[in-house]
Amino acid sequence: AVITGAASGIGLAVAEKLAGIGMKVCLSDINEAALEKAAATVRKSASAAGDVIHVPADVGKAEDAARLKDCAYAAFGEVAFLMNNAGIGGSGGTMFGDPDRWRRILDVNLWGVINGVLAFAPAMLAQGTACAIANTGSKQGITCPPGETAYNVSKAGVKVVTEALSHEL
Numbered sequence: 001a002v003i004t005g006a007a008s009g010i011g012l013a014v015a016e017k018l019a020g021i022g023m024k025v026c027l028s029d030i031n032e033a034a035l036e037k038a039a040a041t042v043r044k045s046a047s048a049a050g051d052v053i054h055v056p057a058d059v060g061k062a063e064d065a066a067r068l069k070d071c072a073y074a075a076f077g078e079v080a081f082l083m084n085n086a087g088i089g090g091s092g093g094t095m096f097g098d099p100d101r102w103r104r105i106l107d108v109n110l111w112g113v114i115n116g117v118l119a120f121a122p123a124m125l126a127q128g129t130a131c132a133i134a135n136t137g138s139k140q141g142i143t144c145p146p147g148e149t150a151y152n153v154s155k156a157g158v159k160v161v162t163e164a165l166s167h168e169l
Contacts, residue, residue: 002026002072002079004059004116005086007034010136012041014083019046026072026079027054029086059086060107065115069123078127084116085136093150102150109154113161121165135162 001018005011006027019025019042027042029035039054046052055071057064072079087109093101113135124131140148141155 001081001083002028002068002120003083003085004028004057004068004112005136006054007031007038011083011085012038014085015042015052016045018081019043019052022047023081024051024076025053026068026075027052028057028059028068029054030056030058032056058108059084059112059115060104062111062115062118065112065119068116069119073123078129078131079120079124080129080131082116082120082124082131082133083136084113084133086112087136087138087154089148089151091148093148095149097150105150106154106157109151110157110161113158117161117165121169125169133165135165137162 001023003011003015003025006015007029015025015027025042027035027039035054035056039052043049043052053071053075055068057068059065088105093105117133121133135158137158138155140152141159144152144156
């Protein structure tokens with residue numbers, strides 16, 4: 001399993017659960033210190049210490065997503081489960097908010113998913129084994145409440161990308 005945004009929250013919880021049921025897990029996050037701590041925590045649930053690796057990456061960058069894929073395949077030989085979970089929110093993403101904040105939110109939340117799918121899906125399909133991709137969305141991508149427009153746009157995009165992936169596969 002490969003999980004982005006794995007240093008905390010849902011990503012870390014899923015990593016612990018999957019390691020606990022015997023899966024080999026590759027954790028990824030942009031925060032290297034938190035990622036190292038999370039990997040140590042997940043190793044406690046794993047069958048063997050070597051069943052857990054961690055790869056720092058900024059999934060908003062296609063080259064980092066490709067490097068993450070290369071590291072996971074080098075360590076484990078295949079990927080049965082990809083969870084594109086990395087995400088950010090926070091202030092500054094209103095319609096008239098900071099354009100740089102908009103770009104960062106879209107880079108991580110939307111392009112992180114797109115980059116993950118583009119990096120991993122062809123190799124996962126080539127394996128010829130059962131595998132799955134989960135993209136973490138948010139109700140805000142559906143309900144689009146006022147306030148954090150950039151976040152809403154990013155998560156609405158994740159919904160569309162995920163539906164397109166489902167149709168194309």
